[in-house]
Amino acid sequence: MFKLKEDRDYVALEKKYVFGTWRYEYTWKPLLIEEGKGCYFKDFKGKRYLDFSSQLMCSNLGHRSPKVLEALSEQANKLCYAAPSFATKPAAKLGEKLADITPGDLQKSFFSLGGAEANEAAIKIARLYTGKTKLISRYRSYHGATSGAIALTGDPRTHYAIGMPGIVRAPDCYCYRCPLGKEYPGCGISCVEYIDEIIRMEGEQSVAGVVVEPIVGSNGILVPPDEYMPRLREICNERDVLLIADEVMTGFGRTGKWFCMEHWDVVPDLMSMAKGLTGAFIPLGATIARKKIAKFFDQEGNLFCHGHTYAMHPLCCAVALAAIQEYIDKNLIENASKMGAVLGKRLNELKEDHASVGDVRGKGLFWGVELVKNRKTKEPFVTRREKFQPNTLKKISVAAMERDVYIVNVINTLIIAPPLIVKEEQIDKGIQVLDKAIEIADKECK
Numbered sequence: 415m416f417k418l419k420e421d422r423d424y425v426a427l428e429k430k431y432v433f434g435t436w437r438y439e440y441t442w443k444p445l446l447i448e449e450g451k452g453c454y455f456k457d458f459k460g461k462r463y464l465d466f467s468s469q470l471m472c473s474n475l476g477h478r479s480p481k482v483l484e485a486l487s488e489q490a491n492k493l494c495y496a497a498p499s500f501a502t503k504p505a506a507k508l509g510e511k512l513a514d515i516t517p518g519d520l521q522k523s524f525f526s527l528g529g530a531e532a533n534e535a536a537i538k539i540a541r542l543y544t545g546k547t548k549l550i551s552r553y554r555s556y557h558g559a560t561s562g563a564i565a566l567t568g569d570p571r572t573h574y575a576i577g578m579p580g581i582v583r584a585p586d587c588y589c590y591r592c593p594l595g596k597e598y599p600g601c602g603i604s605c606v607e608y609i610d611e612i613i614r615m616e617g618e619q620s621v622a623g624v625v626v627e628p629i630v631g632s633n634g635i636l637v638p639p640d641e642y643m644p645r646l647r648e649i650c651n652e653r654d655v656l657l658i659a660d661e662v663m664t665g666f667g668r669t670g671k672w673f674c675m676e677h678w679d680v681v682p683d684l685m686s687m688a689k690g691l692t693g694a695f696i697p698l699g700a701t702i703a704r705k706k707i708a709k710f711f712d713q714e715g716n717l718f719c720h721g722h723t724y725a726m727h728p729l730c731c732a733v734a735l736a737a738i739q740e741y742i743d744k745n746l747i748e749n750a751s752k753m754g755a756v757l758g759k760r761l762n763e764l765k766e767d768h769a770s771v772g773d774v775r776g777k778g779l780f781w782g783v784e785l786v787k788n789r790k791t792k793e794p795f796v797t798r799r800e801k802f803q804p805n806t807l808k809k810i811s812v813a814a815m816e817r818d819v820y821i822v823n824v825i826n827t828l829i830i831a832p833p834l835i836v837k838e839e840q841i842d843k844g845i846q847v848l849d850k851a852i853e854i855a856d857k858e859c860k
């Protein structure tokens with residue numbers, strides 16, 4: 415049998431044989447990592463790093479969980495795979511559990527393998543249920559890399575993709591740089607009111623749904639004012655359009671509630687999830703629909719024409735059930751809220767000490783630090799066009815890694831989102847390192 419030799423250069427090997435994600439292959443200089451536990455991961459030399467962004471804002475339970483591992487092994491010893499035409503206990507139980515923990519009358523789920531697939535299912539369900547085709551999404555958004563999901567996406571990754579027709583873009587809810595040139599609260603939240611105008615101009619009879627990240631994630635942690643989501647719910651009700659919440663990043667306690675939409679008591683018609691659903695230990699996506707939509711597909715003649723070989727995968731469903739139990743047993747939603755308040759306070763203090771910190775925004779353990787060269791002009795360090803180029807924010811992430819802390823950067827914002835198990839002393843360590851690393855940007859301020 416072919417055996418990899420332990421002394422091989424695995425970085426070179428991966429670089430040669432494995433494509434990456436969203437990168438110029440020739441610039442990829444990764445760290446080889448081998449182990450993870452709690453809020454930390456280790457590289458191949460045994461050096462330990464504090465994970466201050468939960469990898470891709472997904473390792474909500476930290477990097478190891480004996481309980482989840484036990485559930486995985488128990489299920490693997492019974493049944494590893496079943497065609498989705500069979501029923502399995504893990505899928506049935508997970509469906510019931512999600513109906514229980516999601517808001518309102520969200521009831522029936524479809525299980526896929528990740529966020530993009532969860533959104534593909536949402537697109538299809540919305541179109542089948544309404545009989546309409548157009549979908550509204552916003553520019554600063556990311557919904558996944560597959561055709562439908564990337565078409566919904568409005569961020570710079572869309573510039574390299576051919577999506578699908580039928581997507582209409584709405585203005586962002588980005589108070590720090592309002593696309594309508596207004597200021598909250600005098601703006602009357604024109605950005606959401608304009609969605610009403612879009613629906614009317616596109617034709618209510620042709621718009622199936624509005625898709626939003628409740629707090630925009632990888633486009634800068636954009637938190638809407640409290641009136642935004644309730645008003646969007648009203649508009650969707652009035653115009654008979656579905657409200658679709660992409661909670662792939664914001665779900666499972668990340669913002670201090672099970673689901674972000676709960677901050678505003680808003681129940682979407684469809685909700686997509688992934689990432690924290692399994693604590694990212696194993697892939698799984700879910701799309702949950704309200705009772706009225708479930709009922710529609712229960713009627714004779716209404717075909718649910720969607721599926722994947724790995725839909726309702728029993729191993730993944732069993733892991734998700736165990737992960738959800740971990741959130742409950744360890745009070746992690748509460749911890750996210752409590753530690754989130756500490757993190758938010760510390761980040762706002764950083765703003766006072768650093769000229770380059772333009773804006774600090776977030777909820778729970780989901781925070782963004784946006785950097786500017788000048789606070790008055792708000793000139794960014796990195797523009798959308800420069801997302802994939804070497805830039806100051808990438809330098810800051812590298813400097814933080816040199817001090818043993820992993821921090822994700824996206825365009826012009828650093829994302830601070832530690833695992834939900836984080837403790838105050840770990841927040842302090844992360845902030846200390848960030849404090850030092852941001853000096854790189856301070857030096858470039860005008």
Ligand SMILES: Cc1ncc(COP(=O)(O)O)c(C=O)c1O
Nearest residue numbers: 528529530556557558631662663
């Ligand atoms: C809000 C949101 N939706 C969808 C996705 C896509 O998820 P996946 O990468 O699992 O396909 C992401 C990924 O980061 C996301 O942040």
